[in-house]
Amino acid sequence: MKQYFDFSGKVALVTGGSRGLGAAIVRSFAEQGADVVIASRNADNCERLAAQIEAELGRRALGIGAHLGHWDDCERLVNAAYERFGKVDILVNNAGMSPLSDSSLETSEALFDKVVGVNLKGPFRMTALVGSRMVQGDGGSIINISSIGSIRPQPEYAPYAGAKAALNAITVAHAFEYAPKVRVNAILPGSFRTDIAKSWSPDKEKNIKSAIKRYGEPEEIVSTVMYLASAHASFTTGALIRVDGGRP
Template sequence: MSGEPDAGCRDVKSVAAAELFDLFDLSGKVALVTGGSRGLGREMVRAFATAGADMVVASRKLDACETVAAEVRDLGRRALPVAAHVGRWDDLGRLVDLAYEEFGHVDVLVNNAGMSPLAPSSAETGEELFDKVIGVNFKGPFRLSSLIGQRMAEGDGGSIINVSSSGALFPQPRFGPYAGAKAALNALTTVFALEYGPTVRVNTISAGPFLTDISKAWTEEKRQSARSAVGRPGRPEEIVTTALYLASDASSYTTGSLIRVDGGLY
């Protein structure tokens, strides 16, 4: 009796592996990522394009969007760079109009743009800062999900991914507006999963500390360690597998969920 694996068995395994890989295929899809010009957003843009998606790259600065759009085109996909401030209601209507004019549909929306300025104290938090934090982290995702989610529900469905923060689960002093906005974003996930289901899936990635641009202001100790099971901050590319799962058919039975990608913070 030969010790070599049966050829038929190998063929079955190959087919199974191919079918599994196909679950993560985004060919023919269009994905829109806010805050897509740097950090976690840029990693997701590149991952989605590699998986076959055409991309709408949105952030405040057009030149930064164009740089990432060029990277997408180098991967063989179409790309539309759009300068938009997610805290501005009218900017989001324009962003959606441009995306649908260019591609005709949006299949994946990632509400990734965010801001987390630290105030001296809650009492010293000004109205302008408060409104900016709520606008970018809550109002913007609400408006964008409303506009695109409705079109998804009326069409062929899709996936909305809200990028939230461990700050909503582990709130700390001086981060009140940010923690509150991200907690509200978590609640929106349930709202829109119910409102736009069953064809639109809506989920949250609760991101922990990642070594993105914001980490440049951290102490070296904070850049090297974290109060988590893994014991360190995440590398930006470590967001990719969860994002691909939620964007693709691999997560066809996952909606209204919050997935922590934070190294096991405690």
């Protein structure tokens, strides 16, 4: 990807960045020259990945533990990023959770609030905090990681699908609010083979619904993130981009 993307001198903040797709996104930004801020609820994992990035890739990296469903944590995270680097050029709202439920009736209020908090409340606040600063500077790119479930909802993850559908809506709203200096887009991934795949049953692989008939690999979404963060996407904002293998 180096021939297409160069983020030298840029600072990228990735939530949910200590493992899975988030870690792959963090590492790719660093490989393309960016300094990175890594945030997730597990501070140890964030700090460990930050140390690896600095040792292996020579980029500056900051790992911070933060619960993105809590606005105080969002503010603490953003303040720490600006104190360390002086700016954020790219924000990737990747933190999320998608617990399954037997039924809507059996979904607890605590679970509902937690799902909405991490998948919607956090990205809303992070975009407000970072986007409002970006417009005072040189602008930037904000990328929300939504889900194909936002437009292909199923009963077993209804709160998650609803929160991600709302994330799609605020993506468009924020694209208008922070234009023209800040671009805000969303990616709607399908099923990807990340850490969670280790717990999948063998039968899951046999029931793939996408046209490509397999699960995605992390690098197949990373390239879309890189595109949206780069000048190659300078005329793209308010877009909802499916990366799902052609799920019906």
